[in-house]
Amino acid sequence: MSSEHPLVGKTRRALQQLDKQIAVYRQDVIDRQERASRGEPVVQLIWDYPRDFIRNGGIIRPGRGVADVAVSTAARERALKLLDTLIRLLGKQRIQVRVEGKATVVARAGRVLGLQISEQAARSPIWPQYAPKGWAATGRLKVSVANSYGGFHLVKDTEEAQVEELLPSLVEKIDATLADAEQREINAEKTRATRAEKVAATKGVESERLRSEAEGQRTRAVDDAFLEDLYREAAAWREAVDIRAYVESVVISAGDGGADHAALTAWAEWARAVADGLNPVTRRLQQLGLDMALSARAVGMVRGLQVSKAVSRAPGPKAIKIKQVVEKVSLSQSTIYALIAKGNFPKPFDLMPGRVAWLEEDINAWLTAQTALRSP
Structure with missing residues (x-):
């Protein structure tokens, strides 16, 4: 038995220990019955511990920490050899057999299937002592593999073949089930990734739309502010132009006699200065970083709209x-x-x-x- 798989050896030892406990329990039951027949007081057992491991037909199922092998003592050796063979066949497909709590599972890459080796029980008018009435172990074994991926695999002794002969086909089914589960998870991950990409793309488009909209709003706000300044400056410019045109008209209307009239000259100079002060052209050119020569030239161009005579360049205000x-x-x-x-x-x-x-x-x-x- 030294070459058997460690899990098989551990299960064997657990079953042998359970046999001893069941034997002690059965002897205790016999002793209690004999004392009761002699009229001696018998203390009622609160918990029939070994009976928790005995199933229909005297089949014994071990507890936690070992392989789920539920067979009678007569079929135990064959069941353990069957488990050892199955573990080795699965190992060739990189499939591991391990125990998780009370369950025995076959696993690969994080995907697991439940595994159980058990003995079939059948109703019988004759049953072993301490076994549930009406049931008896048949000696026929079965291997069942249950999974959460939508399948259930079962091989068992029949008149045509024993379960050992069917193990290779069972291994193929287990391998195919795990491969299918792996592929489904890959497809699901791809689907999740695609959805995430679509969501990210949608968020990106929406983010870009919001950014563009915000930028447009900022641009429109700046444009509105510039436009308001432009309208205000244009109105001031028109007022300055109108004042200067009026002044020049007054001066021209006075004719040559007005040239020597001190009051008219003073008034005209003052009015022209008022018009120049209202005129935003000079200030706008300064704000744009243009030199005063350009500003004076711009003022001269404005004055030229009303009068044809040249105007000397004036220093900045x-x-x-x-x-x-x-x-x-x-x-x-x-x-x-x-x-x-x-x-x-x-x-x-x-x-x-x-x-x-x-x-x-x-x-x-x-x-x-x-x-x-x-x-x-």
Whole structure:
């Protein structure tokens, strides 16, 4: 027996130990019956331990930790040899036989099938002592393989063949079942992977759509802001153009006599300065990083829309704060703002959020106009 598989040897020893326990139990039963027949007190057993391992027809099924071989003592040796042969045949197909708790399984690559070698029992009017009444072991063996993959394989002794002859075909079925289970798992994994790829692709498309939509919204917001600035600048430019056109029209209407009129000259210079202060072209060119020569040229082009005469290039505007305005005009802040409210003083512009300033040329033009109005 030294060449038999370790699991077979372990099962053999467990069954032999169980035989001893059953023998002790049976002798105890006989002794208890004899004491009872003599009228002696007999203590009732709370648990008939060995009877838990005895099945129909005296078939003995071992407990946990050993192979599931449920046969009578007469068929035990053959059943163990059958188990040993089956283990070796399965091993050639890289299929392992092992015990998991009370179950015996054949396994490969994590896929398992349940295995049992048992002896067939049949009803009989004669039965061994301590065996359930009406049943007797037949000596015919069977090997069953149950699985959760949709199949059940069974080979057993028949009049045509013994189970040993059918083991190769059983091994082929077990191998095919495990291979089929492996392929099904591979296919299932491929299906899961494909679904995951589709989900990822869908999420990617949706993510790209949301990103593109958000980018579009940001672009539209920027465009809207630029467009609003453009409309505001265009309106300011049109106002500046209209003022300058009006001023030039007044000057032209005065004719040659207006050239020597100090009040008209002062007013025209002041009005032109107001128009230039309103004109956003210069500030826009500065914001775009263009030099002042281009700014002056752009202003000249605007003026050229109304008059044909050339206009000299003027230096860039200078912004001054209220404190400098007060110093220039020698008026208090409250007086300045009161004049602005009445339309009698140049209005400030937003230098930056929360900060206002005046164009120095506007203040100079206003001073010039005030001087001219007070001249005799």
